[in-house]
Amino acid sequence: MAATVTLQIDGQSITVAAGTTLLNAAAMAGATVPTICYHEHCTANALCRLCVVEVEGARVLAPACVASVAEGMRVHTRNERVERSRRTILEMLHSASDVSEAPEIQQQLDDYHANRERFGGGERREAEVIDDNPMYIRDYSKCILCWRCVQVCAADAQFTYAINFSGRGFETSISTFFEQSLTDSSCVFCGQCVGVCPTGALKPKREWLLEQGQAPADILDATRGPGKKRRERK
Amino acid sequence: MAPTASSSIIHLTTAAQPHIDNPGHSGLLPALIKAQKQNGYISKPVAAEIARVLQVPLAEVYGVIEFYALLYKEPTATRVIRICGDPACAIAGGHAALEAVCASLGVSPNTATADGGFMVERSPCLGLCDQAPASRVNDMALGCIPVAVPAAIIAAKSLAKPAVVGGSLRHLTRRCGTGATPSLAAYTTDGGYSALTKAVQQLTPAAVIAELKSSGLVGRGGAAFPTGVKWESAANASGAEKYIVCNADESEPGTFKDRILMEDDPHAVLEGMALAGYACGAQRGYLYVRAEYPHAQQRLAAAIAEAAAGGYLGNNLLGSKFCFDIELRSGAGAYICGEETALFESIEGKRGFPRVKPPFPTTAGLFGKPTVVNNVETLCNVPLIIGAGAAAYRMHGTEKSPGSKLFCLSGDVARPGLYEVPFGVTLRTILDEMAGGVSGGTLQAVLFGGAAGAFATAAHLDVPMTFEDLRKADLPLGSGVVMVFNHTRNLRSVLEGLAHFFAEESCGKCYPCQLGTVRQHEILGRVAAGHARAGDKELLADVGWTMLDASLCGLGQTAATATLSAIKLWPELFAPNGQAQTARTS
Ligand SMILES: Cc1cc2nc3c(=O)[nH]c(=O)nc-3n(C[C@H](O)[C@H](O)[C@H](O)COP(=O)(O)O)c2cc1C
Ligand code: SF4
Ligand code: SF4
Ligand code: FES
Ligand code: FES
Numbered sequence: 027m028a029a030t031v032t033l034q035i036d037g038q039s040i041t042v043a044a045g046t047t048l049l050n051a052a053a054m055a056g057a058t059v060p061t062i063c064y065h066e067h068c069t070a071n072a073l074c075r076l077c078v079v080e081v082e083g084a085r086v087l088a089p090a091c092v093a094s095v096a097e098g099m100r101v102h103t104r105n106e107r108v109e110r111s112r113r114t115i116l117e118m119l120h121s122a123s124d125v126s127e128a129p130e131i132q133q134q135l136d137d138y139h140a141n142r143e144r145f146g147g148g149e150r151r152e153a154e155v156i157d158d159n160p161m162y163i164r165d166y167s168k169c170i171l172c173w174r175c176v177q178v179c180a181a182d183a184q185f186t187y188a189i190n191f192s193g194r195g196f197e198t199s200i201s202t203f204f205e206q207s208l209t210d211s212s213c214v215f216c217g218q219c220v221g222v223c224p225t226g227a228l229k230p231k232r233e234w235l236l237e238q239g240q241a242p243a244d245i246l247d248a249t250r251g252p253g254k255k256r257r258e259r260k
Numbered sequence: 261m262a263p264t265a266s267s268s269i270i271h272l273t274t275a276a277q278p279h280i281d282n283p284g285h286s287g288l289l290p291a292l293i294k295a296q297k298q299n300g301y302i303s304k305p306v307a308a309e310i311a312r313v314l315q316v317p318l319a320e321v322y323g324v325i326e327f328y329a330l331l332y333k334e335p336t337a338t339r340v341i342r343i344c345g346d347p348a349c350a351i352a353g354g355h356a357a358l359e360a361v362c363a364s365l366g367v368s369p370n371t372a373t374a375d376g377g378f379m380v381e382r383s384p385c386l387g388l389c390d391q392a393p394a395s396r397v398n399d400m401a402l403g404c405i406p407v408a409v410p411a412a413i414i415a416a417k418s419l420a421k422p423a424v425v426g427g428s429l430r431h432l433t434r435r436c437g438t439g440a441t442p443s444l445a446a447y448t449t450d451g452g453y454s455a456l457t458k459a460v461q462q463l464t465p466a467a468v469i470a471e472l473k474s475s476g477l478v479g480r481g482g483a484a485f486p487t488g489v490k491w492e493s494a495a496n497a498s499g500a501e502k503y504i505v506c507n508a509d510e511s512e513p514g515t516f517k518d519r520i521l522m523e524d525d526p527h528a529v530l531e532g533m534a535l536a537g538y539a540c541g542a543q544r545g546y547l548y549v550r551a552e553y554p555h556a557q558q559r560l561a562a563a564i565a566e567a568a569a570g571g572y573l574g575n576n577l578l579g580s581k582f583c584f585d586i587e588l589r590s591g592a593g594a595y596i597c598g599e600e601t602a603l604f605e606s607i608e609g610k611r612g613f614p615r616v617k618p619p620f621p622t623t624a625g626l627f628g629k630p631t632v633v634n635n636v637e638t639l640c641n642v643p644l645i646i647g648a649g650a651a652a653y654r655m656h657g658t659e660k661s662p663g664s665k666l667f668c669l670s671g672d673v674a675r676p677g678l679y680e681v682p683f684g685v686t687l688r689t690i691l692d693e694m695a696g697g698v699s700g701g702t703l704q705a706v707l708f709g710g711a712a713g714a715f716a717t718a719a720h721l722d723v724p725m726t727f728e729d730l731r732k733a734d735l736p737l738g739s740g741v742v743m744v745f746n747h748t749r750n751l752r753s754v755l756e757g758l759a760h761f762f763a764e765e766s767c768g769k770c771y772p773c774q775l776g777t778v779r780q781h782e783i784l785g786r787v788a789a790g791h792a793r794a795g796d797k798e799l800l801a802d803v804g805w806t807m808l809d810a811s812l813c814g815l816g817q818t819a820a821t822a823t824l825s826a827i828k829l830w831p832e833l834f835a836p837n838g839q840a841q842t843a844r845t846s
Contacts, residue, residue, distance in 0.1 A: 051594075071616065073812075075811070078810045086811075100265055111772070111809050114772075114806040115771050115775070115806060119770075119771060119775060120777075122778075132359055145779055148778070149778060171771075171774070187320060190319035190323035193768075194327050194768050195764065195765070195768040196766065196775065196777070198768040201319070201322065204310075204320075209380065212319075
């Protein structure tokens with residue numbers, strides 16, 4: 027295989043290493059391709075499809091985060107066809123999940139002139155906040171199913187496998203074994219999932235309690251682990 | 261039987277191990293299916309025990325249980341009555357039957373009667389569309405259920421007639437529709453296994469592939485990929501471990517061809533798989549059959565045992581150096597597992613999420629190894645081609661679409677059934693001359709290719725049924741579905757029903773389909789209810805094109821083709837308050 031590949035991105039010719047993703051090639055060509063599910067340190071599963079671009083001659087749009095460059099490819103990172111998909115995905119996402127605490131998605135909604143009310147009245151992913159441990163809360167009405175938490179809990183980082191999915195399709199949710207409490211699961215409270223969650227669905231408990239208007243002293247009491255206080259230890 | 265708490269504990273200590281025949285992750289789905297069969301559901305302790313023995317993380321076991329519609333984590337009922345709600349059955353009274361059965365048992369759908377005796381569910385297409393409305397009570401398939409007599413449905417009485425198998429050519433279906441499944445002896449007497457014998461004794465694998473390529477056979481599972489080319493690339497792939505997978509997940513609404521082939525001619529499927537194994541250098545085949553086909557599974561299991569005993573499967577088969585085994589696998593209620601990479605995930609014991617392609621199956625498929633996956637009908641063509649030669653095979657059909665094709669006729673047609681014809685006959689010939697024409701009125705529409713297909717009208721009756729002509733007419737051949745709707749049918753309800761199917765069956769992996777199938781269903785729901793809003797047509801077009809253009813797999817990419825074709829043909833269906841002035845609403 028040739029070491030480099032030359033292709034056109036938005037009319038501009040560019041030569042990149044073979045195997046480069048369209049996302050990275052576009053960045054080198056100075057084009058910004060929006061992403062949601064993609065995360066540098068997680069397996070890319072091409073879920074959100076916000077990064078789709080048009081490759082001339084292809085039947086459907088290509089997800090830039092996983093699609094590789096090919097010799098002679100002609101790529102359009104933002105045309106009407108691409109915008110239609112991106113805008114509709116954003117509108118539908120906004121109609122299903124609470125993305126109010128996801129500033130990047132808010133920005134993307136604006137960039138693509140998405141109508142936030144377009145799918146108003148549709149079924150939403152409503153869920154009660156799960157407050158079952160002293161470390162973090164889970165508010166799955168904010169979940170956009172980016173899979174990052176599942177992946178860092180599993181083979182992308184922690185190899186703990188405490189969480190996976192329940193349901194399928196629109197009804198999918200992130201879940202422990204038979205919805206058991208995280209404290210009964212294999213969770214080691216490493217916090218990696220909280221770190222990669224883009225929407226505030228997973229949130230440190232202290233931050234959440236502050237938002238609920240609790241006093242800092244009460245919060246400390248509520249979130250201290252079950253063990254003895256440090257200064258009481260011998 | 262709904263087990264008591266104590267019986268599930270007994271189960272844990274005495275019966276958990278027998279669930280498990282296959283070690284490791286790949287044994288997960290078979291183990292869960294076995295547990296489901298024994299207890300009617302999979303309790304938390306049983307799931308935990310299975311996880312422990314197979315060494316699969318607990319959360320993943322739960323994820324798998326939750327993915328498949330026919331695995332339950334709570335007790336069900338002694339008798340689970342599933343009534344098909346997809347279009348061929350819906351227009352024959354499927355919804356009414358479901359309501360009547362629920363009313364007569366005094367329950368709502370998906371909840372068991374107080375004594376745990378019965379539970380009623382709406383089912384996706386059961387592959388009995390020629391006998392609509394169809395139902396399944398536990399493992400019993402019931403066709404032509406009496407809509408007005410719920411007691412008969414509850415008692416699992418069927419009025420099914422023997423399947424109609426017809427058409428102007430009887431190559432693939434020569435042994436089908438007789439009411440008897442040929443034994444190994446009957447199959448070999450009829451020339452069966454002679455192609456396999458010829459191949460392993462006289463032909464090199466390369467010669468088998470060459471013959472297949474010159475036959476022009478393309479896949480019958482929907483994507484129409486040239487079979488010989490697929491085999492060649494698997495044969496050329498590096499690595500000694502390779503697999504053949506027969507895709508018998510047939511769940512496309514309106515499709516029942518593979519069921520009839522498997523039930524009536526199981527050895528032909530096995531022979532096709534063994535030939536694929538020989539040509540590609542694979543030693544193992546997996547035959548993945550949807551859970552809703554227990555009858556086909558039984559006959560295939562019996563045929564596999566017979567073939568192995570007869571030396572047609574196993575080590576050094578027919579005295580050659582070639583070794584080939586076939587393992588039968590069952591699905592557990594998920595249309596998406598017919599998508600080839602989701603099917604691999606399912607065999608590997610995972611949720612049936614389609615994979616990102618590339619890599620393609622022929623380089624990295626099942627267990628990451630080079631894999632050929634073919635449809636049942638595709639594989640049944642192979643013994644014919646190798647037996648008689650490509651030239652003889654090409655005597656039928658057209659230059660670009662050689663051979664014969666199976667069509668599944670259902671809906672408003674006088675003689676619904678399976679019809680085999682050479683490529684090139686027109687829809688009119690199949691519909692009017694073979695199947696007796698439209699019943700109950702005049703032709704309004706044909707759903708062509710399946711739920712993932714498109715609508716045709718009387719204007720398409722003279723299109724020759726070939727890949728090339730259908731492509732020109734913008735009609736996907738799909739899985740050979742011809743579902744007929746007469747002029748009295750409400751197409752808005754039909755569209756709503758199709759949208760319901762996709763919303764239920766989306767795996768949820770990618771956003772366009774996960775969200776779009778639900779939004780499409782909601783919009784078509786209000787259109788069908790006569791509450792279309794201004795702009796709904798444009799909304800449907802945006803959702804539809806986004807699913808088509810941006811979805812990860814073929815499910816999302818085709819979840820709106822029927823809707824988009826309807827928008828083109830009958831834009832007035834989607835107009836606000838349009839229900840008052842059009843005829844298509846009765
Ligand atoms: C959602 C979905 C469902 C599918 N279901 C089936 C099926 O039930 N049977 C089948 O043979 N192919 C099915 N396919 C097509 C397979 O992915 C694959 O193309 C086919 O099995 C290849 O075999 P062939 O080349 O013999 O057609 C499905 C595809 C999609 C996207
Ligand atoms: S909880 Fe957060 S990280 Fe996990 S899938 Fe949902 S949005 Fe992604
Ligand atoms: S298109 Fe639908 S079925 Fe296919 S991966 Fe996406 S969500 Fe799953
Ligand atoms: S960023 Fe590429 S699919 Fe989500
Ligand atoms: S069995 Fe009802 S539509 Fe196929």
